[in-house]
Amino acid sequence: MGNLFCCVQVDQSTVAIKEKFGKFEDVLEPGCHFIPWCCGSRISGHLSLRLQQLDVRCETKTKDNVFVNVVASVQYRTLAGKANEAFYKLSNTRSQIQAYVFDVIRASVPNLNLDDAFEQKNEIAKAVEDELEKAMSAYGYEIVQTLIVDIEPDEHVKRAMNEINAAARLRVAANEKAEAEKIVQIKRAEGDAESKYLAGLGIARQRQAIVDGLRDSVLGFSINVPGTTAKDVLDMVLITQYFDTMKEIGASSKTSAVFIPHGPGAVRDIGQQIRDGLLQASASAQQQPNFLYGNE
Numbered sequence: 001m002g003n004l005f006c007c008v009q010v011d012q013s014t015v016a017i018k019e020k021f022g023k024f025e026d027v028l029e030p031g032c033h034f035i036p037w038c039c040g041s042r043i044s045g046h047l048s049l050r051l052q053q054l055d056v057r058c059e060t061k062t063k064d065n066v067f068v069n070v071v072a073s074v075q076y077r078t079l080a081g082k083a084n085e086a087f088y089k090l091s092n093t094r095s096q097i098q099a100y101v102f103d104v105i106r107a108s109v110p111n112l113n114l115d116d117a118f119e120q121k122n123e124i125a126k127a128v129e130d131e132l133e134k135a136m137s138a139y140g141y142e143i144v145q146t147l148i149v150d151i152e153p154d155e156h157v158k159r160a161m162n163e164i165n166a167a168a169r170l171r172v173a174a175n176e177k178a179e180a181e182k183i184v185q186i187k188r189a190e191g192d193a194e195s196k197y198l199a200g201l202g203i204a205r206q207r208q209a210i211v212d213g214l215r216d217s218v219l220g221f222s223i224n225v226p227g228t229t230a231k232d233v234l235d236m237v238l239i240t241q242y243f244d245t246m247k248e249i250g251a252s253s254k255t256s257a258v259f260i261p262h263g264p265g266a267v268r269d270i271g272q273q274i275r276d277g278l279l280q281a282s283a284s285a286q287q288q289p290n291f292l293y294g295n296e
Contacts, residue, residue: 006034006035006036006037006038007032007033007034007035008028008032008033008034008035008043009031009032009033010028010029010030010031010032010033010046011030012030013030013048013049013050014030014046014047014048014049015027015028015029015030015046015047015049015078015080015083016028016033016043016045016046016047017043017044017045017046017047017083017084017087018033018035018041018042018043018044019041019042019043019044020039020040020041020042021040024044024084024088025041027080027083027084028043044087045087047078047083047086047087048078049077049078049080050077051075051076051077051144052075052076052077053073053074053075053076054073054074054076054094054097054098055071055072055073055074055149056071056072056073056074056097056098056101056102057069057070057071058070058071058072058101058102058105058106060105060106060109060110061109061110062109062110062112062113062114062117063110063111063112063113063116064113064114066114066153066154066157067153067154068109068114068117068151068152068153068154069150069151069152070105070109070124070148070150070151070152071148071149071150071151071152072101072105072125072128072146072147072148072149073146073147073148073149074097074101074128074132074143074145074146075143075144075145075146075147076097076132076136076141076142076143076144077141077142077144078140078141078142079140079141079142082139082140083140084140085138085139085140086139086140086141087140089138089139089140090139090141093139093141096136096139097132097136100128100131100132100135100136101128101132103131104124104127104128104131104132105124105128108123108124108127108128109124114153114157117151118151121148121151122148124148125146125147125148126146128146128148129143129145129146132146217237
């Protein structure tokens with residue numbers, strides 16, 4: 001119906017290319033336009049002024065001989081003032097952009113190692129954008145943004161990289177675990193040393209208390225019982241301790257004791273009796289294979 005009345009509608013964010021007898025005449029803006037087709041005028045085509053995006057997947061090789069797939073995303077649009085150039089100079093815009101992207105990526109990535117390629121994605125994208133901007137501006141297109149959205153190495157390479165990372169983390173974890181065990185052992189040794197030191201202090205204080213108690217007992221007994229000497233009092237204390245020891249040994253059902261020949265009545269000669277017992281034990285060991293043990 002529009003063609004019947006020589007009227008043409010151009011949609012928003014779109015321009016139309018008007019020709020007359022096959023020659024470019026004008027760029028029509030959005031709206032309604034009169035096209036006298038009977039006079040040789042016609043609409044040759046339309047161009048969108050909207051922002052468009054082209055994703056380009058390019059396979060290339062890094063400097064360390066790793067094949068990767070680089071995915072670049074190019075955002076571009078047609079310049080309204082150069083719509084006629086964009087329409088007539090390029091027959092396939094997307095293929096042209098793709099060719100430039102391939103050329104720049106395959107010239108840039110082979111100069112980088114795989115790790116550097118991941119780190120310098122912005123530099124690669126900037127190189128692609130500069131090359132496209134320089135080339136496509138002559139054809140009436142503006143390159144708005146170029147992004148390197150992904151770098152995909154082979155699956156085996158990714159698995160190897162993950163294993164390297166995991167091994168490095170395991171090594172750090174092992175070092176940390178060893179340091180923790182070292183600290184625990186040092187603290188345990190320090191605690192053991194402190195415990196032994198305090199035990200030694202306790203034994204020393206115990207013995208000092210025993211000596212002080214014996215001294216006080218001897219002095220008190222000598223004062224209260226005239227005619228006794230310190231030696232008599234000490235012998236009596238030793239006899240008392242002897243019977244207390246025998247009582248404690250007999251009260252326990254799991255005590256193992258080694259008896260040496262002696263007599264409780266000769267406490268004053270206890271040192272001599274111990275020496276005699278050792279000599280008798282040595283003599284009997286030469287005649288019998290075992291010592292005589294008593295267990296309670």
